[in-house]
Amino acid sequence: MMMSDLRRDYFVTRLVDLAEGAGANIEALFAETEAQARAQFEEEGIDPSRVSFLRFGKFRYQNQEHTTEVLLPEGEVSDAKLAEIEALFHETYEREYTYRLDAPVEMVGIHLVASAEVGKLTMAEQPLGDADASPAEKGRRVVDFALEGEHESVIFDGPSLKPGMEFAGPAIVEDPGTTIVINPRSSARVDAYGNVHIELGE
Template sequence: VYGGAGAIQGPLLAAELGINRVLVPSAPSVFCALGGLVSELSHDSMETVHGTDVDGAVVGSKFARLRGHAVEWLSRQVAAEHLISTTFECWAEMRYVGQSFQVDVRLPDKAVETGDLVALEEAFHREHERVYSHCDRTAPVEFVNLRVRVRGGMLIPEPSAPPMLKGGEAVKGMRSMRFQGKTYPDVRIYERALLSEDTTINGPAVIEQPEATIVVPPDYSAEVGAYGSIFMTRS
């Protein structure tokens, strides 16, 4: 679970769904932001080329221009040193003349580079057959849109345990809490940064950190794992 309040509701929701284990990462409130920083970048550059009067040279030149747009977009998103890979895919929306809907076709790179229109149309026939279980290689084919998709693989940092505070007691106090209509008068409150790996806490308990609160219900136990993650298991 993630989010500042996710670990409050997560165990209760998991119990309703019959899920017996809940994982709380070390920084749940910024978990989505972390994913946004390290997830793969992807962008489509597209140009309309509606019609049948398109030859291999035209297709090749348009894809070259779209690739340039894709490179420019990627350079605006992230510094090159943060990328571990860059890949390009050439796609086309194609259809038989008279069709109302086009088929999205992944085009062979070699056919795009050489402007091999026959191979490009054959890719459409195969995809049309895969989608609709038939094709007509004698029917004229038209292009609707050309698209270049660029993917940038991001450098993902090695996971590490958050720094532990020293010289303090993990239990910082007690408070009264109610779970499912029952009052628990002496529920322990823990400081997450003072919990060492392999520490086990039986619920009910509360684990606090500056940006999130973790509630361990009475029928759960919490164990501190590697990298500061907390695993809550329902008994």
């Protein structure tokens, strides 16, 4: 999550028939929404020039209830592009519903995706230490491994496991974010990034 780019989605409802003059109206709506997005990113310290956009239109056949979202071609929306946009709608609609209609098409709104790249963290390797994992042990208890039956198992404290440590199942690693099960006859090791690798036994 910390390495994800920043993203905002903007949805604006606007009913527009795909007729002459509609291109300019749709382009103006996107331009207004993009300006709003740049301003919001700038308030958070993001250079507006770093913000990129994906434009989607939500279309339907006139007098129908259901809409279909279509990724619009790059560049400015103009009357010259309306036929291409309408063709994309027909293709997308037929792919989703298995048929198309010979009926007028209208736009019911836009969906603008605004995103900005953030600096990515670089994972740093840690030196591998002692293979002895006993310092991370927190106790023992009987665990039911279903097919393998019940076995007394070592319980490890996940945050206390260090790179280089190795141990064999049956074992349980209790971590604040997850629980890792190492079945009987399987083994585990902690790599230089803190990942637990499990080698399955036969």
